[in-house]
Amino acid sequence: MNDVAESKGMELTSVFAAASARADQWRHLNALARAWAGAGGQGARATKLRDQCGRLMQSINRFEYCWAYPGARLLEAIRAAHAGGDAAAFARLVQKVSGAMLSGDYRQHESAWQAGAESEVSLLDALPPDADGGAQARPYFEVLVVTPTDPASWQRSSDDMRRMRRSDDQFLYAPVHVGSFEDAALAAMLNSSLQAVVIVDGFGYDSAHAIPDMKAFLARYFDVDRDDIEPGRLATKLAHAIKLARPELDLYLLSDRSPEKLAGSEEAAPIRRLFHHVEEPMELHLALLEGIRDRYETPYFDNLKKYALRPIGTFHALPIARGKSVFSSNWIRDMGQFYGSNILFAESSATTGGLDSLLEPTGNIKRAQEATARAFGAKRAYFGTNGTSTSNKIVVQAICKPGDIVVVDRNCHKSHHYGFVLSGAQPYYVEAFPLTQYSMYGAVPLRTIKHALLQCKAEGKLDRVKVIDMTNCTFDGHMYNPRRVMEECLGIKPDLVFLWDEAWFGFARFNPLHRRRTAMGAAAALTARYRSKAYRDEYAKWKEANAGGELDPKDASLLDKRLMPDPDKVRIRVYQTNSTHKSMSAFRQGSMMLIWDEDFHHVEGTFQEAFLAHTSTSPNLQLIASLDLARRQMELEGYAMTMQMTDLAIRIRQAINTHPLISKYFRVATPEEMIPAEFRESGIKDYGEPNATWDQIIDAWDRDEFALDPTRLTLICGAAGFDGTQLKGMLAERFDIQINKTSRNSVLVQTNINNTHSDAALLIKALADLSSEIDSRLSQHDSAAQAVFDARVKSLMVDVPDLPNFSRFNDAFREDPRSGSNEGHMRPAFFMAYDEANCEFIKLASNDIDKRLADGPDMVSANFVIPYPPGFPIMVPGQVITADTITYMRKLDVKEIHGYQAAQGLKLLKPSTLTTSKASSTH
Numbered sequence: 001m002n003d004v005a006e007s008k009g010m011e012l013t014s015v016f017a018a019a020s021a022r023a024d025q026w027r028h029l030n031a032l033a034r035a036w037a038g039a040g041g042q043g044a045r046a047t048k049l050r051d052q053c054g055r056l057m058q059s060i061n062r063f064e065y066c067w068a069y070p071g072a073r074l075l076e077a078i079r080a081a082h083a084g085g086d087a088a089a090f091a092r093l094v095q096k097v098s099g100a101m102l103s104g105d106y107r108q109h110e111s112a113w114q115a116g117a118e119s120e121v122s123l124l125d126a127l128p129p130d131a132d133g134g135a136q137a138r139p140y141f142e143v144l145v146v147t148p149t150d151p152a153s154w155q156r157s158s159d160d161m162r163r164m165r166r167s168d169d170q171f172l173y174a175p176v177h178v179g180s181f182e183d184a185a186l187a188a189m190l191n192s193s194l195q196a197v198v199i200v201d202g203f204g205y206d207s208a209h210a211i212p213d214m215k216a217f218l219a220r221y222f223d224v225d226r227d228d229i230e231p232g233r234l235a236t237k238l239a240h241a242i243k244l245a246r247p248e249l250d251l252y253l254l255s256d257r258s259p260e261k262l263a264g265s266e267e268a269a270p271i272r273r274l275f276h277h278v279e280e281p282m283e284l285h286l287a288l289l290e291g292i293r294d295r296y297e298t299p300y301f302d303n304l305k306k307y308a309l310r311p312i313g314t315f316h317a318l319p320i321a322r323g324k325s326v327f328s329s330n331w332i333r334d335m336g337q338f339y340g341s342n343i344l345f346a347e348s349s350a351t352t353g354g355l356d357s358l359l360e361p362t363g364n365i366k367r368a369q370e371a372t373a374r375a376f377g378a379k380r381a382y383f384g385t386n387g388t389s390t391s392n393k394i395v396v397q398a399i400c401k402p403g404d405i406v407v408v409d410r411n412c413h414k415s416h417h418y419g420f421v422l423s424g425a426q427p428y429y430v431e432a433f434p435l436t437q438y439s440m441y442g443a444v445p446l447r448t449i450k451h452a453l454l455q456c457k458a459e460g461k462l463d464r465v466k467v468i469d470m471t472n473c474t475f476d477g478h479m480y481n482p483r484r485v486m487e488e489c490l491g492i493k494p495d496l497v498f499l500w501d502e503a504w505f506g507f508a509r510f511n512p513l514h515r516r517r518t519a520m521g522a523a524a525a526l527t528a529r530y531r532s533k534a535y536r537d538e539y540a541k542w543k544e545a546n547a548g549g550e551l552d553p554k555d556a557s558l559l560d561k562r563l564m565p566d567p568d569k570v571r572i573r574v575y576q577t578n579s580t581h582k583s584m585s586a587f588r589q590g591s592m593m594l595i596w597d598e599d600f601h602h603v604e605g606t607f608q609e610a611f612l613a614h615t616s617t618s619p620n621l622q623l624i625a626s627l628d629l630a631r632r633q634m635e636l637e638g639y640a641m642t643m644q645m646t647d648l649a650i651r652i653r654q655a656i657n658t659h660p661l662i663s664k665y666f667r668v669a670t671p672e673e674m675i676p677a678e679f680r681e682s683g684i685k686d687y688g689e690p691n692a693t694w695d696q697i698i699d700a701w702d703r704d705e706f707a708l709d710p711t712r713l714t715l716i717c718g719a720a721g722f723d724g725t726q727l728k729g730m731l732a733e734r735f736d737i738q739i740n741k742t743s744r745n746s747v748l749v750q751t752n753i754n755n756t757h758s759d760a761a762l763l764i765k766a767l768a769d770l771s772s773e774i775d776s777r778l779s780q781h782d783s784a785a786q787a788v789f790d791a792r793v794k795s796l797m798v799d800v801p802d803l804p805n806f807s808r809f810n811d812a813f814r815e816d817p818r819s820g821s822n823e824g825h826m827r828p829a830f831f832m833a834y835d836e837a838n839c840e841f842i843k844l845a846s847n848d849i850d851k852r853l854a855d856g857p858d859m860v861s862a863n864f865v866i867p868y869p870p871g872f873p874i875m876v877p878g879q880v881i882t883a884d885t886i887t888y889m890r891k892l893d894v895k896e897i898h899g900y901q902a903a904q905g906l907k908l909l910k911p912s913t914l915t916t917s918k919a920s921s922t923h
């Protein structure tokens with residue numbers, strides 16, 4: 001990769017994982033330097049190696065100014081050793097730097113920063129042990145200083161800042177100086193160790209470095225137009241740009257402008273604290289540390305640790321608390337040995353002792369939830385301790401009352417459907433586009449959602465449509481464009497509530513590319529948009545061109561027309577649920593409900609009811625603590641981790657699809673294959689060079705109706721003769737690789753914040769082994785074996801069953817059987833099945849089914865039938881079962897089908913029970 005990096009400047013990988021790409025380069029330089037030192041002083045080989053070192057140094061130096069370490073002093077020493085032809089000194093210095101970068105040594109040891117001979121002075125030596133009593137290293141971060149001062153003075157300024165360090169500082173930091181808007185923007189993007197930016201008023205826009213290839217990229221990525229920046233506003237413009245890319249960073253402004261005046265303004269909103277130029281440097285130092293402390297603080301976990309250390313006699317329930325029933329036991333002592341004592345000491349059923357109550361938080365749970373709202377860009381956050389399965393039910397029940405209509409993706413997780421049963425809301429099922437060839441669904445086209453809304457409008461029941469409920473991103477990685485979806489739906493009904501199930505997508509907030517497609521990101525963007533004068537002007541024009549904003553629901557052209565909401569009527573009402581445990585460091589079942597609802601004051605009461613209805617009165621303390629910790633981690637290293645996991649995913653995609661052997665049998669589906677062209681206006685085909693440039697990717701993520709989350713890799717294995725379940729089993733048994741979801745001919749591989757390059761290598765190795773096994777089996781020229789293999793591949797890849805659409809609710813469960821919209825009363829159908837006399841069974845294989853399909857009466861499902869995979873209900877209570885559902889069921893070769901037992905057959909509501917009056921009496 002180094003040759004590529006040398007020749008092409010900014011590569012896609014360096015955008016996502018600058019840190020690891022850079023470490024690779026330094027490692028490579030280290031190898032070259034050693035070779036040069038070993039080649040003896042003179043001779044052609046030595047000269048060649050020296051030149052190679054020089055070129056690589058140049059390439060490294062292009063962006064090295066973005067990091068504090070190794071810094072100008074060491075870089076200059078390395079350059080001088082190279083220029084002076086001192087191979088031994090060059091190799092020693094390069095070894096030192098690359099070693100320190102790899103081990104992270106420079107974060108703790110002052111000696112790593114010095115070019116001279118080793119003096120083993122450790123920062124640690126001067127420090128007291130950690131507050132916990134352990135000699136734990138203090139966390140290290142870097143501070144970007146953007147300043148108009150002469151670069152010659154930067155080293156001294158850095159040294160001055162380092163001298164501020166005190167032995168009781170909780171954290172260590174090192175400053176890195178840049179002198180322009182562009183350099184600051186680049187550093188903010190590349191340097192994931194940054195936690196704070198000190199902006200000193202008076203710098204210019206243009207980079208001092210030769211980065212012509214980066215200029216357009218930076219303007220696009222940070223959303224700035226250099227000619228648009230008012231004079232004197234560069235500092236605050238930079239603050240806004242950085243916040244857009246990395247909202248977690250603390251920003252400080254040092255300015256001669258009157259800080260009192262600036263402080264309250266919109267312009268200075270992203271700034272954490274303003275300083276007058278001449279103020280005490282110690283003040284700044286303390287402010288920097290305090291900023292980190294705010295994010296580092298985990299109110300609930302911190303208190304739980306304290307609680308665990310206190311000598312407390314318990315007389316409440318939970319004998320396990322403090323381990324007494326365990327450690328004194330003759331029979332379950334291994335429980336204590338396995339779990340350790342802390343988890344038992346941290347158990348309690350009390351809500352006293354500062355432990356607070358999840359059901360009515362007033363103390364540190366309240367503060368932990370507030371910190372979560374801040375971190376995830378929400379107005380409110382609630383912790384869920386029974387997974388997003390329950391969080392979804394809470395939100396649905398909080399917002400919906402019986403009779404409300406929810407426009408919902410039928411492929412939503414079953415918790416939504418159960419939520420409708422509980423709340424009595426009527427689902428209006430809309431269909432995602434099918435990816436029949438992979439036996440999976442995509443996401444619901446905006447056109448389909450608009451069609452549903454307009455149909456309800458035409459039938460005079462738009463006022464009953466309460467919620468739009470979608471999964472973002474889907475299991476297979478389809479990301480909606482929530483800004484676009486919400487804007488157009490709000491154009492039809494300005495007070496719609498949106499529930500975005502982002503179970504998989506909680507991490508997305510911390511990656512600037514993914515964040516564009518999150519519910520909370522969209523809520524913030526739309527709020528700002530509708531408050532702007534520019535939007536009012538745009539809307540006024542639109543209104544004039546569109547019959548004064550009066551939409552005719554029968555006008556089919558509206559489906560393709562961009563719709564806009566009235567800024568005076570629109571409400572931003574967005575709910576997001578995420579399974580924190582699925583993408584962040586929380587214990588299983590840890591979940592969050594994030595809320596940006598301008599009308600939450602109307603919902604707060606019912607939300608509280610729903611929360612109490614579904615939440616245990618004994619929520620797990622460790623789970624709450626882990627939510628607190630997951631938030632801390634994401635706020636401090638979420639950027640680095642999500643960039644890294646994206647980079648890894650793109651590398652795996654490229655490695656598999658370009659591998660000469662593996663790609664004969666396996667393939668990772670590209671955006672082109674996963675998203676039909678009509679939803680992919682940018683025309684993007686794949687991630688990564690040579691198939692896509694960075695601007696295409698940003699374009700696709702900004703504008704396309706759907707984009708594919710690169711971290712979710714659909715690995716197609718049908719061409720290897722494996723169905724998904726088979727490959728999943730083999731990967732687990734033979735290669736210790738666990739994956740989650742499968743389809744008829746694919747498995748889903750996802751990268752996560754815990755994945756490393758070694759994990760990627762393990763997967764590639766496994767696929768290479770499997771491929772060569774198939775290859776050698778088929779190369780034995782046994783035509784019979786080849787024919788069997790071909791037939792197997794054909795059955796997996798070509799003879800795929802059509803996916804059944806939602807048919808309709810039986811008339812007994814519909815208010816108006818003539819209505820064109822498909823919502824229905826699912827709840828009475830669900831409860832009718834509680835009376836066995838109302839039900840009958842019919843075997844899937846029996847001819848009776850075919851007879852009923854041909855001659856009636858309708859077969860009406862009595863319950864949910866949910867095959868795993870794919871995991872969505874192919875039948876819901878009250879639904880009429882049609883031929884394509886039966887065909888699909890008959891072809892389905894999965895073992896796990898919830899709600900269906902082969903021995904009994906399909907559970908139906910008897911036709912005699914379905915007289916409209918009888919069914920509706922249970923409405």
Ligand SMILES: *Cc1c(COP(=O)(O)O)cnc(C)c1O
Pocket residue numbers: 386387388389390392413415471475501503504579589590591
């Ligand atoms: C996993 C999942 C859920 C349920 O979340 P849990 O935390 O497992 O209860 C809900 N919705 C979607 C889309 C999911 O993938």
